[in-house]
Amino acid sequence: MCGRYLGFTADEEHEIAQIIKDVEIKQRGEISPTDIAPVLLGKNDTLTAQAMKWGYPGYPDRNRPNVKPKPLINAKAETVKSLSTWKDSVALRRCVIPSNGFFEWRRSSANDKTKYLFRLPNESALYMAAIYKTFPLADSGEAPHFSILTTAANSSMIEVHNRMPVILLRNEFDEWLWGDWEQLFERSKVGLNKEVA
DSSP, rough: OOOOOOOOTTTHHHHHHHHHTTTTTTTTSEEOOTEEEEEEEEEETTTEEEEEEEEEEOOOOOTTSSSOOOBOOEEEEETTTTTTTTTTHHHHOOEEEEEEHHHHEEEEEEEEEEEEEEEETTTTTTEEEEEEEEEEESSEEEEEEEEEEEEETTTTTTOOSSSEEOEEEEGGGGHHHSSSSGGOOOTTTOEEEEEOO
């Protein structure tokens, strides 16, 4: 699961900072569901950045019609090709989420949770596989939304949570955006460092 991640500061990961410099959105600090954040798209064999809202609009609950639906912030890699909510997005609209790491919480008791920050060892950037789609706005117009793909936790993550984002290494962008992307769902060999946040 990925419920919050850490954005970039202007000094970090020069290449990505250059790509997103013209996207006037939140780039630093914690990025939470429904925030507008930079997303990297593959257009004509180059990377471009676009501002998008985190989370596909959720579905209303028939049993609780007065409760606002929660946004769909994550999509499971195991079902992304088969569920109607995701299948056209993963086939046609894959993207990359740049970050400095992601957060996860481990519950040690009913009232006690510890927050951890996960990062790649010796790397200033951590990239996550995502999908996107444009949805109509309530008043008028439309806006793009993204959802981060998750997969089974590997050995560096499992003691905190049973899911983790599909992490992309920088040299895997082409494969994710234009190539044989399904093999990237298996992330058992991507080691992560964790620290208490």
